[in-house]
Amino acid sequence: MKTLFALARLTLTELYRRKDFYVLFILTAVVTLAAGSVNFFNDEKIIRYVKDLCLLLIWISTLLISVVTAARQIPAECEARTIFSLLAKPVTRGQVLLGKFLGCWLAVGLALLMFYAFFAIVTGSHEHRWPLGGYLQAIWLQWVMLGIVIAMSLLGSIHFAAPSSTSTICFVLVAGIVVVGPHLNTVALQQPQPLQAITYTVYFLIPHLEWFDVRDRLVYDWASPAWQDIALASVYGAAYAGVFLLLAWLGFRRKSLNPG
Amino acid sequence: MSAILKTDQLRVEFASREFRGATTTALVGLNLEVQAGEVYGFLGPNGAGKTTTINALLGFVPPTSGTAHLFGIDVRQPIARQRIGYLPELTYYYKFLTAEELLRFYARIFGLSRAESSRRIEKLLKLVELEPVRNRPIKSYSKGMQQRVGLAQALINDPDLLILDEPTSGLDPLGRMKVREIIRRLKDEGKTVFFSSHELGEVETVCDRVAIIHRGELKASGRVADIVQPRHHNLEHAFLEIIGYPIPS
Numbered sequence: 001m002k003t004l005f006a007l008a009r010l011t012l013t014e015l016y017r018r019k020d021f022y023v024l025f026i027l028t029a030v031v032t033l034a035a036g037s038v039n040f041f042n043d044e045k046i047i048r049y050v051k052d053l054c055l056l057l058i059w060i061s062t063l064l065i066s067v068v069t070a071a072r073q074i075p076a077e078c079e080a081r082t083i084f085s086l087l088a089k090p091v092t093r094g095q096v097l098l099g100k101f102l103g104c105w106l107a108v109g110l111a112l113l114m115f116y117a118f119f120a121i122v123t124g125s126h127e128h129r130w131p132l133g134g135y136l137q138a139i140w141l142q143w144v145m146l147g148i149v150i151a152m153s154l155l156g157s158i159h160f161a162a163p164s165s166t167s168t169i170c171f172v173l174v175a176g177i178v179v180v181g182p183h184l185n186t187v188a189l190q191q192p193q194p195l196q197a198i199t200y201t202v203y204f205l206i207p208h209l210e211w212f213d214v215r216d217r218l219v220y221d222w223a224s225p226a227w228q229d230i231a232l233a234s235v236y237g238a239a240y241a242g243v244f245l246l247l248a249w250l251g252f253r254r255k256s257l258n259p260g
Numbered sequence: 261m262s263a264i265l266k267t268d269q270l271r272v273e274f275a276s277r278e279f280r281g282a283t284t285t286a287l288v289g290l291n292l293e294v295q296a297g298e299v300y301g302f303l304g305p306n307g308a309g310k311t312t313t314i315n316a317l318l319g320f321v322p323p324t325s326g327t328a329h330l331f332g333i334d335v336r337q338p339i340a341r342q343r344i345g346y347l348p349e350l351t352y353y354y355k356f357l358t359a360e361e362l363l364r365f366y367a368r369i370f371g372l373s374r375a376e377s378s379r380r381i382e383k384l385l386k387l388v389e390l391e392p393v394r395n396r397p398i399k400s401y402s403k404g405m406q407q408r409v410g411l412a413q414a415l416i417n418d419p420d421l422l423i424l425d426e427p428t429s430g431l432d433p434l435g436r437m438k439v440r441e442i443i444r445r446l447k448d449e450g451k452t453v454f455f456s457s458h459e460l461g462e463v464e465t466v467c468d469r470v471a472i473i474h475r476g477e478l479k480a481s482g483r484v485a486d487i488v489q490p491r492h493h494n495l496e497h498a499f500l501e502i503i504g505y506p507i508p509s
Contacts, residue, residue: 006368010354017356081352085413088318088346088423089369090338257273257320 007099008106015069015107025111028061029043032118047126048219054122055215058115059142063178066108066146067170072151072163073100074252079163083257093253095154101245104150109143134224138214141230144237145212149174152207152243176210182210200238207240264452265294265317269326270427272312286478289326290359293471294454294469296374296420299447302456303483309476310456311349314425318346318465330421342370349425349456351406354397359390359409362398368379370417378415385441404435411442423453424445429463440466449475460495470495474503492505 032054074097077083086096116139124130153170160166180187181203188199211233217224270290273283287309294300304310312494315321317328318336333340340479357494367377385391388408393401400408402403407427414422428436436459443453443466463470464484471481480487480503488498500506 002371006365009368010357010365013361014354014356018489080355081348081350082354084318084320084347084348085353085410086369087320088341088344089366089417090340090342091369092338204325254322256322257315 003095003101004102007091008103011069011100011103012107013074015103016087025114028057029118031057032115033123035082035089040054047123050126050214052120054119055218058112058119059213059215061115062108062112062142062146063149063174064171065111066104066149067153068167069165070100070104070150071157071170073104073154075160075163075166078257086247087257093255094249096254097245101147101150101154101241104154105143105147108146108150112139112143112146121131126246131218131221131224134214134218136178137224137230138218141214141233142214144234146164147241148207148237148244150240151248155244155248155251158248158255160167177206180211181206181208203207207237207258212237262292262296264296264331265292265300265319265329265454267292267313267328270313270316270328271325272309272316272321273324287316287323287477288477290473290478292423292471292478292481294452296452297447297450298468299443299466300455301463301470302454302473303463303470303499304456304473305459306458306460308473310344310473311425312476313332313473314346314423314456317423339484342416343420345417345419347407347410347414347424347427348365348421349429351403351407351410353398353406353413356397357506358395358397359385359401359412360394361413362409366413366416372417380416380418383416387415389438389457404431406446407431407435407439411439415446421452421454424453425454427459428459437464458486460499464495472499472502479503 004166074083077086077096083096086257087093087104116135120130120135147168156170156173157163157166160169170253184203188196188203191199214225216222264460267290269286270292271285272287273284273285281360290309290313291337292302292313302313305487312321317330317335318341319338327337328341331343335341338450354365357365363381364377367380370447385394388404390408390410390412393405396407401409405495407430411427413501414424424443428439431439443455446453447466466491467484469481469483470487472487484495485501
């Protein structure tokens with residue numbers, strides 16, 4: 001565990017010292033605060049649009065941070081050759097992967113907390129109420145979902161060498177899963193065989209990230225999901241993240257790393 | 261004395277980049293045995309297989325056949341690296357960290373306690389003369405300073421075996437002298453040092469035994485005097501003769 005936390009801490013330190021990480025963070029914070037400070041047409045319901053916009057921004061920003069951060073971890077270590085000094089220590093490749101996952105997941109969790117703090121300030125100042133339970137559920141579900149995305153990006157980074165191509169491919173994949181994924185079963189019904197079977201297989205294989213999306217509940221003040229459902233979603237997320245990490249480890253453990 | 265580094269018929273092949281299905285043989289049945297407490301020089305021209313041997317010893321490259329053991333443990337097991345220190349030929353460390361942070365990170369990897377890490381870091385920064393710049397990011401260091409950080413990180417766990425890949429490559433005479441001094445000091449402390457080098461003069465002065473490798477094959481091994489004397493020359497001439505290079509008269 002000491003090794004895992006040492007690696008996770010290293011990842012956090014790197015992100016903290018990389019300036020590009022702040023650009024997205026500051027941009028999201030500024031847009032969230034600015035959106036909260038305007039009141040178009042004296043419409044009292046404008047806060048719904050503000051909430052919707054802010055939550056969408058938080059989703060996109062955290063997805064971007066997750067994909068970009070996770071996709072560069074292993075390729076950057078190999079490119080900078082720091083992996084060789086690291087693996088010359090009593091560290092397994094599995095520990096490196098898990099440590100990187102943990103570091104990225106914690107970093108994105110911290111970013112989420114900050115974003116939701118801004119969001120709570122903006123909406124709370126308009127509505128004068130603080131549905132903390134709902135916010136906590138939303139943060140937790142989104143964090144679990146980002147765990148899947150990080151594990152998926154790490155898996156991609158083992159197979160595509162360059163961080164930039166991994167980031168692009170992973171982001172396109174994640175966007176596809178979020179936007180198209182929920183409708184694949186409907187699409188499948190309109191397809192002839194064997195395309196229908198293939199589409200259904202894809203539908204059942206991909207992680208359904210939309211199940212972690214409770215934005216509408218926050219925007220329209222609907223009832224929060226039951227805690228059992230949250231627990232089930234967490235198990236589902238952990239299972240998918242575990243499978244992606246396992247596949248990443250299988251690819252990484254036998255990968256020849258020749259620094260010569 | 262017991263062998264703490266041993267390779268047995270170690271063979272490493274790489275897939276050819278030019279021809280699909282073809283392979284390039286980097287090491288051909290290499291047998292090495294390094295005893296505890298000795299300084300062992302590993303010599304060979306560029307492309308001879310020195311770095312590949314070290315990479316196989318550290319588990320970066322899987323052997324095609326044969327075995328390699330450190331302290332009697334198969335190198336494929338991470339625990340084999342618990343008591344070793346490694347300095348790569350080119351120093352690549354986390355440039356966003358300071359020297360002190362880097363050493364603390366590696367100390368955590370080895371599971372050292374906070375007190376033990378602090379004690380080791382103080383000692384090592386003094387040894388490699390980086391105390392005054394300990395809180396500066398590594399990216400601001402000169403090549404020589406980075407090499408010394410590398411040496412410090414290789415010693416963080418107080419290793420019994422030190423593997424150095426061309427430790428003086430690219431250093432100025434002062435830097436080389438300092439590295440040689442450190443190797444001698446480690447030898448006096450009873451550590452085993454295995455290092456690859458091109459610097460034959462340096463090898464002659466610090467090594468107990470040497471091995472000469474050429475095109476992946478072990479050509480000679482033994483005490484420096486035993487290699488040099490039969491040929492009535494210095495190590496440089498003996499080296500050239502062994503690898504089959506025409507010696508200028």
